[in-house]
Amino acid sequence: MKILFLCNKSPYPPKEGGPIAMNANIEGLLNAGHQVKVLALNTNKYFIEKKQIPEEYQEKTNIEFIYKDLSLKPFDAVLNLFSKKSYHVERFISKEFEKKITEILGRDEYDIVQLEMLYMTPYLHVIRKNSKAKIILRAHNIEHLIWDRITYTAKNPLKKLYLGYLTRKLKNYELSCLNHFNGIATISKKDADYFKSNGCRVPVTDIPFGLDVSNYKIEKTGYEFPSLFHLGSMNWMPNEEGIKWFLDNAWSLIHRKFPNLKFYLAGRMMPEWLQNLDLPNVEVLGEVPDAGEFINSKAVMIVPLFSGSGIRIKIIEGMALSKTIISTDIGAEGIDFTDGKNILIANTPEEFLKAVEKCNGSKQFCEEVGNNARKLIENKHNLDSITKKLEGFYKTILEN
Numbered sequence: 001m002k003i004l005f006l007c008n009k010s011p012y013p014p015k016e017g018g019p020i021a022m023n024a025n026i027e028g029l030l031n032a033g034h035q036v037k038v039l040a041l042n043t044n045k046y047f048i049e050k051k052q053i054p055e056e057y058q059e060k061t062n063i064e065f066i067y068k069d070l071s072l073k074p075f076d077a078v079l080n081l082f083s084k085k086s087y088h089v090e091r092f093i094s095k096e097f098e099k100k101i102t103e104i105l106g107r108d109e110y111d112i113v114q115l116e117m118l119y120m121t122p123y124l125h126v127i128r129k130n131s132k133a134k135i136i137l138r139a140h141n142i143e144h145l146i147w148d149r150i151t152y153t154a155k156n157p158l159k160k161l162y163l164g165y166l167t168r169k170l171k172n173y174e175l176s177c178l179n180h181f182n183g184i185a186t187i188s189k190k191d192a193d194y195f196k197s198n199g200c201r202v203p204v205t206d207i208p209f210g211l212d213v214s215n216y217k218i219e220k221t222g223y224e225f226p227s228l229f230h231l232g233s234m235n236w237m238p239n240e241e242g243i244k245w246f247l248d249n250a251w252s253l254i255h256r257k258f259p260n261l262k263f264y265l266a267g268r269m270m271p272e273w274l275q276n277l278d279l280p281n282v283e284v285l286g287e288v289p290d291a292g293e294f295i296n297s298k299a300v301m302i303v304p305l306f307s308g309s310g311i312r313i314k315i316i317e318g319m320a321l322s323k324t325i326i327s328t329d330i331g332a333e334g335i336d337f338t339d340g341k342n343i344l345i346a347n348t349p350e351e352f353l354k355a356v357e358k359c360n361g362s363k364q365f366c367e368e369v370g371n372n373a374r375k376l377i378e379n380k381h382n383l384d385s386i387t388k389k390l391e392g393f394y395k396t397i398l399e400n
Contacts, residue, residue: 003034003035004113012048017236041067084169093122105130105131111134113133135182136183136397137185149306152307153307175199179199186204189334207390208381210385211381232267242331247277270286303327305331306328311335324359326355
């Protein structure tokens with residue numbers, strides 16, 4: 001098959017959740033012998049220099065970029081208040097990107113055009129006009145649910161009102177698009193069921209995030225025990241929101257009980273308030289050179305998410321590296337976990353403290369949970385089996 005990927009950001013280098021998930025599908029399909037072409041927006045929020053991408057990857061994906069400034073523009077935001085269009089989506093519309101799609105589809109024929117995330121859907125009409133390819137939406141999240149939860153937790157009344165207005169328009173847009181594709185591949189069963197119950201009549205399947213487990217080398221010796229860590233891009237609002245909640249509500253309880261325990265914060269785009277943070281035993285590292293090496297060097301991953309949908313890629317990677325994860329119910333959504341066996345669930349400050357107590361009390365317990373987590377990933381998130389499921393979905397769509 002020939003597959004064209006349209007991406008809202010570059011899938012390579014895979015440094016955060018979205019790109020990691022996109023790249024996994026791309027690599028899986030390439031390994032299975034399919035031809036893949038990638039066209040991605042290159043934005044100020046996630047800017048990639050072409051030289052950062054290995055020549056081999058450039059050759060096998062023929063990756064191309066179109067630049068788009070996603071900065072918040074106050075004038076456009078105010079104008080959007082008087083429009084029914086979703087400002088979240090409108091920001092991703094680019095005439096240059098549209099021209100490039102037209103050029104690519106005029107040059108080659110494709111069996112499948114895969115839209116990575118909702119923000120690529122404004123280009124549906126261009127694809128339909130220039131190609132007979134089947135169009136698949138790869139839904140990494142249900143976007144309006146993320147913003148719904150962010151709106152719910154907003155403290156400022158004016159901000160809450162504004163976010164609520166934007167979220168309603170995003171929801172209307174997202175649900176109105178559902179039947180405009182030939183098929184939808186969600187990243188979790190919960191998301192697939194949500195679409196089906198909200199009027200989706202096109203084929204929908206859940207295809208989770210898959211990884212090549214052999215690339216995740218576990219280092220059992222020399223890691224810092226006990227220790228807590230979080231790894232995630234802070235330009236994704238649910239991550240920042242979750243860490244702020246954890247530091248404001250849970251960390252004081254944990255620090256009082258374990259005064260020598262350290263909590264490490266790593267990830268891209270640390271906001272100024274975190275860079276200037278002055279809390280006892282909290283170390284803000286920013287972006288680390290090697291995520292796998294960093295995860296291997298610490299004991300327990302903290303994922304305090306209270307908004308979001310889909311699946312948390314960093315949890316899957318942490319589990320693949322045999323780490324104990326303490327996460328909220330929302331953070332662990334989309335993972336076929338068993339609380340207390342392959343992950344620990346905590347939703348309140350007291351529950352986070354209790355989970356940390358369990359981990360600190362027994363290194364053996366931590367390693368047992370981590371080993372079970374690794375087995376779960378090997379069984380449920382193996383890239384080869386995930387790719388076969390995606391291939392099967394493509395074939396079903398092409399036959400209809």
